[in-house]
Amino acid sequence: MKHILLVEDDREISRNLALLLQGEGYAVSAAATQAQAIALAAAQRFDLALIDLNLPDGSGYAVCTALQQTQGVPVIFLTASGDEASVVTGLNMGAVDYITKPFRPRELVARIQAALRRTGRAPQVFSHGVLTVDTDSGLVKISGREVPLSALEYRLLLVFVNNPNGIITRDRLLDELWDAAGEFVTNNALTVYIKRLREKLGDDPAAPRLILTVRGTGYRLGDGHAAE
Known part of the structure; x- marks a missing residue:
């Protein structure tokens, strides 16, 4: 830390x-x-x-x-x-x-x-369970397998990477994506982005293990190994 x-x-x-x-x-x-x-x-x-x-x-x-x-x-x-x-x-x-x-x-x-x-004081490679993100190259891997993401999907994933232990509200995600995209992002669009990110990461939207839903609050990062 x-x-x-x-x-x-x-x-x-x-x-x-x-x-x-x-x-x-x-x-x-x-x-x-x-x-x-x-x-x-x-x-x-x-x-x-x-x-x-x-x-x-x-x-x-x-x-x-x-x-x-x-x-x-x-x-x-x-x-x-x-x-x-x-x-x-x-x-x-x-x-x-x-x-x-x-x-x-x-x-x-x-x-x-x-x-x-x-200044070299931040880790360049983030590892969490099955997920690895190299923030220098922008390379994302799941269990060693490279996963291609769009710029917006990568930005969405980085929000979770930068907050690996916290619950992230939908409002926070909307603010982050709005800043990155330069245009207004709706609640419906956020739901679509979350679904696409889960699918690309091999996360079952019906029973996610990596991008977890915190009912009534938002989302948090799981380790991808087992349902929580």
Whole structure:
């Protein structure tokens, strides 16, 4: 499990971000001040840091410097300002990205995943039961057999791959597919996409073992070995 340091002094924003990231399968340690963040950086190992530029006792720059000196983890700055000079300073200090508040939660998660991939801190091959996905090549296999998917089907599968232990609501899937397709995706279309994905993965729609239905909620990923 990847460990993220979240440095944000607004309690509500920090709480909501922590819940979002935990729901994506990340471990999160939160700090509200520069001093707390630097202390955490000295005591724990992290895979990535999200750092607010403006902290009550100083600047996010100092936290970034401490992390670069001790751990070399990728840093994404959170800023309420579009001030170009602040952004350039952060990037020159070694930050890999920045995102301006307010931001879309899905955009932040995508930025985090991209940063982890670029720095080699994200696994390139995902294995879960009979399913294997190579996110570098886009190759999908079931029990060693290659499965060709359309771009939208692959995007749908990646939602499950990125959330292997969680329940994914239909609304969440609709949002993801809308972002990927660039057009509105209806509930009926989602049902069709789920059916097609199951069929291509060799998953019996009448008794699925890989893309499982959670009645009244959404779906979750199974291991494909036995009915649950």
